[in-house]
Amino acid sequence: MRLNALSAAACRSFHPDWFLPSLTPTPIPGDVRNRRGCRLSPLVPVLAALAIAQPLLPLAPAKALEEVVVQLPLVDTGLTIKVNELRSLEALRAGNSDLAELDRASDGAIGRQVWEVLNQPVPLRLTRIVDGSVGSPLLDQAILVLSTIGKVEGRPPDLTGATLREALDKASATGDLTLLNLIKAIPGQRLTLNLTRAKDIANRMLEQRDEAVELLARLPQVVPPSTPLSPGGAVITRTVRIAVAHRKQPLELVVMEPQATGNGHLVLISHGLWDDPKSFAGWGRLLASRGYTVILPRHPGSDSTQQEAVLAGEAPPPTADELALRPLDVKAAIDQVNGLGLTTKVDNQRVVVLGHSWGGTTVLQLAGARPTEANLRRSCNDVRSPDRNLSWTLQCSWVSGVNRASIHDSRVIAVAAVSPPASLLFPRGSGADLNARVLLVSGSRDWVVPPDPEAIDPVRTAARAGHQLVLVNGGDHFNLRPEAQADGGVLGAMLLKWADAAFSAGEGARPREGAAPLLTGGGWGHADFPMVDATRAVQNP
Structure with a gap:
């Protein structure tokens, strides 16, 4: 030339x-x-x-x-x-x-x-x-x-x-x-x-978000709260460490609870890869200000400290063992919660768990989703699959740990999984084994865990048991985290209503064929990030 x-x-x-x-x-x-x-x-x-x-x-x-x-x-x-x-x-x-x-x-x-x-x-x-x-x-x-x-x-x-x-x-x-x-x-x-x-x-x-964009344009938006979420009661925050059988070092927990008498309900929050509890303080503070006791475990094999060690050449990336260790962290926190010197004793036999990214995968495991290796082994070397996305890099690193990662907890009655990498880990059409209600949340601009293959397609074939899919217009993999926002950020109102509805439903919160959705009506949307409940629109007849 x-x-x-x-x-x-x-x-x-x-x-x-x-x-x-x-x-x-x-x-x-x-x-x-x-x-x-x-x-x-x-x-x-x-x-x-x-x-x-x-x-x-x-x-x-x-x-x-x-x-x-x-x-x-x-x-x-x-x-x-x-x-x-x-x-x-x-x-x-x-x-x-x-x-x-x-x-x-x-x-x-x-x-x-x-x-x-x-x-x-x-x-x-x-x-x-x-x-x-x-x-x-x-x-x-x-x-x-x-x-x-x-x-x-x-x-x-x-x-x-x-x-x-x-x-x-x-x-x-x-x-x-x-x-x-x-x-x-x-x-x-x-x-x-x-x-x-x-x-x-x-x-x-770009194509891996086409259906999400179409659904957001077509479906009615969820009405936001009529007034911004006001600060609730005062919140006490402290960090504790507990001995756990599955790790050599103590497990660090951030504990957030109301200063006044709480409602006796427990919510846990699992962070994502190379993140930490600080990124989810807004969710914890909002829930604790409304009476909940909130525990945020720091997952030591995949948190921000481990990232620093990787960047310094002092540690390898997270191993497949973490796929099982993370849900065990949450289970250990549930086990020991009433020994943490709380101001209000909680019922640890009925709990709600929230998670973001890998934390979303963790809460799905706790809800009863069973990982299988067949799809991972079939798909991970297919570089031209139309569903291949950035999250496959992480999902495909789990292959050797899948057979040890079926770790559910019957005490969990409902979970909210925000942007979870999951399409390869859990077989399509699964859901019958779930013992907790699932809220799946995905953003239209999430390039890391794109909405079409990682959220819409799994829900399309999932059992109709009251699980829900919410799409967020303009949501990406990081701006749905609340950081320190006292109102819980973009998802604060929705997650508060999800927790309220799950605990109010009693045993009715458990998934079952034909169960009514827990999130109904309005008042849990967001003015700047419009949301739609896409559950019925994507489920197969």
């Missing part, structure tokens, strides 16, 4: 918005224009993506990489980048690759931006993370997906964490670890980076 071809296609083919939808979540800085006034992509995201994807490729002894080809969507052509031209700005200006021609056409602006990015030091913690993650199913799944975007021609795949670590070691052997050194560390003759495939993945992510 020569400069005359580039001139005709520059504004059309190399504008970043045309071929980098999944790599440019924010506008690309540097409005670079050539002499013809056409805006050209500075290609910074392309090279950054190369540096991320390339170390995931085979590293058997071989000749150093000579050329990179970026296959572009929409146009039947590729952009060539010669590695030996990247040794200096002068070498790039004198080169004959497509990148060199673009650099000359932009009076050196593209070359300067690419050069700056390529020579930025890579944080040392990247090497530490990889050192601690080799052999982790989480890392294996991430490599599997990235390998579909780039490949070295003529070499068999060898996509393991060990090869990634070897690439980082080789790239840093001569001094500072930079993106350019990572590129040079790849053996072979030519690396092809398929941005058409990257665009396909981005389009799939």
Whole structure:
């Protein structure tokens, strides 16, 4: 591809918005224009993506990489980048690759931006993370997906964490670890980076929310509270630690209870992966101010502290054992709650549990959902499944722990699972084993656990036993958490009503064929994040 071809296609083919939808979540800085006034992509995201994807490729002894080809969507052509031209700005200006021609056409602006990015030091913690993650199913799944975007021609795949670590070691052997050194560390003759495939993945992510968007546009919105939730009674918050049989270290619990006499009901809240109880203090404070005793366990094998250890290279990612250990944390808290010196004794034989993300998966287990490995083993290596999404990286890391993870608790009468990764873990059509009522909540903008495959499809085939599905317009994987908001944030009114209804229903809260929904009427929506009850609209006849 020569400069005359580039001139005709520059504004059309190399504008970043045309071929980098999944790599440019924010506008690309540097409005670079050539002499013809056409805006050209500075290609910074392309090279950054190369540096991320390339170390995931085979590293058997071989000749150093000579050329990179970026296959572009929409146009039947590729952009060539010669590695030996990247040794200096002068070498790039004198080169004959497509990148060199673009650099000359932009009076050196593209070359300067690419050069700056390529020579930025890579944080040392990247090497530490990889050192601690080799052999982790989480890392294996991430490599599997990235390998579909780039490949070295003529070499068999060898996509393991060990090869990634070897690439980082080789790239840093001569001094500072930079993106350019990572590129040079790849053996072979030519690396092809398929941005058409990257665009396909981005389009799939969009399609995984289509039905949720349609339902939110069609179904009547839940009416919000007529007035904002006012502060309730004073709340006492403290942290305690209890000895548990299933962990070597004590389990930390955040206890929130009303300062005045409580109502004797217990609610527990399970946080998600690499999170902690602090992110859900708003739910706890709201419920405790209305009389509930609230316990928030810190799951030590998958909390924010464990994340810090992973980032420092001091620990591997969470193991599949956590799939069973997390519900055991909740069960232990229920067991010992009345030994915590509460102001009001609670009934720990009838409890409600709330959870977000992996915490949502945890509460589904406690409700009686039984994990199975068949779907995990069948689906985890299918990189082109239309249902594949970011949460599969976590779900597929659970395979070795599934057979030990059927851990329900008959004391749990109702659960609320917000954005739970669950479609691979629990078989479609399950629900007959559930001993607690389930409220499933999903946001229309959740790219991590998208609503269509992870919420709508499971509910479509679930037993009709009073379980409910609520969709939140504008909700993503993180803004549905309340943080410290005293009113419980976006979901505060809904979760308060869910808990009230579950405890008021007595044994009627248990799921059964034809059971009336617990959430009815209005007063539990949100003005800024419209909600719909999509249960009947998605269930099969």
